[in-house]
Amino acid sequence: MPQLNILILSTSPKSEATKLFFDAAIRRGHNPMIKDPNSLYLLVSESESGYDRVYTGEGEYAERLKAKEIDAIIPRIHGGVNFGVPIVRHFNQNLGIFSTQTASGIRAASNKFETHQKLSIAGIRTPKTIFAKSPKHIKFLIEKIGNLPAIAKTVKGSLGLGVMILKDVEQTNSTLEALYHNQVETLLQSFVDSKAQDIRAIVCGDTVIAAMLRTGKKGDFRANVSRGGTGSKIELSEADKQLCIKAAK
Ligand SMILES: Nc1ncnc2c1ncn2[C@@H]1O[C@H](COP(=O)(O)OP(=O)(O)OP(=O)(O)O)[C@@H](O)[C@H]1O
Ligand SMILES: [Mg+2]
Numbered sequence: 675m676p677q678l679n680i681l682i683l684s685t686s687p688k689s690e691a692t693k694l695f696f697d698a699a700i701r702r703g704h705n706p707m708i709k710d711p712n713s714l715y716l717l718v719s720e721s722e723s724g725y726d727r728v729y730t731g732e733g734e735y736a737e738r739l740k741a742k743e744i745d746a747i748i749p750r751i752h753g754g755v756n757f758g759v760p761i762v763r764h765f766n767q768n769l770g771i772f773s774t775q776t777a778s779g780i781r782a783a784s785n786k787f788e789t790h791q792k793l794s795i796a797g798i799r800t801p802k803t804i805f806a807k808s809p810k811h812i813k814f815l816i817e818k819i820g821n822l823p824a825i826a827k828t829v830k831g832s833l834g835l836g837v838m839i840l841k842d843v844e845q846t847n848s849t850l851e852a853l854y855h856n857q858v859e860t861l862l863q864s865f866v867d868s869k870a871q872d873i874r875a876i877v878c879g880d881t882v883i884a885a886m887l888r889t890g891k892k893g894d895f896r897a898n899v900s901r902g903g904t905g906s907k908i909e910l911s912e913a914d915k916q917l918c919i920k921a922a923k
Contacts, residue, residue, distance in 0.1 A: 678704045678745040683711040683761065685750070695748055709739075711751065716764045726768040741769040748774050786829050787861050798921050802864040805829070808854055809862070812847045819864040826850060829859040834898035839865065872897040873908060875915075877922035882915045 680699050684692040687708045699706035715729040715736060728739045747765045751758030763777035782788045787805045794800060802819045809815055816822060826849055828836035840846040846862075853860040870890030875882050891902035899905055910918070 675702070679743055680704050680706045681739075681744050681747045681765075682706055682708045683747060683749045683751070684708055685710055685712055692750060695750075711749070711758060711761050714739075714761060716760060718768070726764065728764060728769065741765075741771060744771050746772040746774070749780065751775075751780055784830060786827055786831070787859075790861075793921060796920065796923075798917070801825075801866055803861050804863075805859075805861045809850050812850065813843060815862055816843065816846060819862055821864075822846065823865045825863040825865050826853070827861050827863055828853070829861060833900040834896040835901075837896055839895055868897075870895050870897055870903070873910070873914075874905070875910060875918040877918050880919055882910060882918050885910050885918075 678699075682692060682695050682699075686692060687710065692708060696706045696708060709730055710732060713730055713732045715731055717727040717729065719726050728741065729736045730739050744765075747762070749758065749762045751762065759777045759781050762773055762775065762780060765771045766773040766776060782792055787803070790800050790803045804815055804819055806815070816824060822841060822843070824840045824846060826838045826840055826846070831837065838849060840849055850860065850862070872888050873885060874888060875885040877883070885908050886905040887908040888897040888899060888903050888905045890897045891904075894901060894903075897903045
């Protein structure tokens, strides 16, 4: 395989995940570099055949990143989707550089309702989910997703923060009212009784390369490790593997 110049975009260059990517690239004989996406300047050219550009402002002087010398980018975008998505689009579509993720993929994954819509379009089952601009008919909405308990989930959110369990009508009403009053886009979802367990699977191309069974800590329905849950290795059935691959696509 030829040596590739790989640009890893990461706001935390010293994090374990970034280091793993960097070391894996070195082991395979590639030439990785890390840049902080928050230090970049994206330029859209004015002329029809002009070149769009990326500049890096990490040092004292800003300098042009030579796009021709970059073969691939690995975006590690988190928490900063509003700037991260245009950065990935600039590299990938404006400059034509291969990216391990697409701008639209990152945007969809960062929006839980868009994720559910895309899964549904692709014929992949998800829990019944309702999204509304201003939910007024609470009893009707609860009926539509099945019954209580139900889950309320902020459209943007990660690490289990923003996922709430609603046990009665009063609680559902007051919780949704508070969220909508504060302009927090929220969806209402049927509760899946999984004994606080879920499975995280990592798909690479057409293969599930790793899977973990996560169990939430005592007294919490959320399985997130970041909320105190624990993970253990699990071997998936062939049907589950196929589901993961289809969902990742
Ligand atoms: N409909 C549901 N019924 C029961 N438990 C749920 C439901 N949705 C989520 N959970 C639990 O809450 C946890 C967190 O939910 P979810 O994965 O949707 O949000 P997140 O982890 O904050 O976001 P992301 O996975 O996008 O980073 C899940 O791992 C699961 O254990
Ligand atoms: Mg999650």
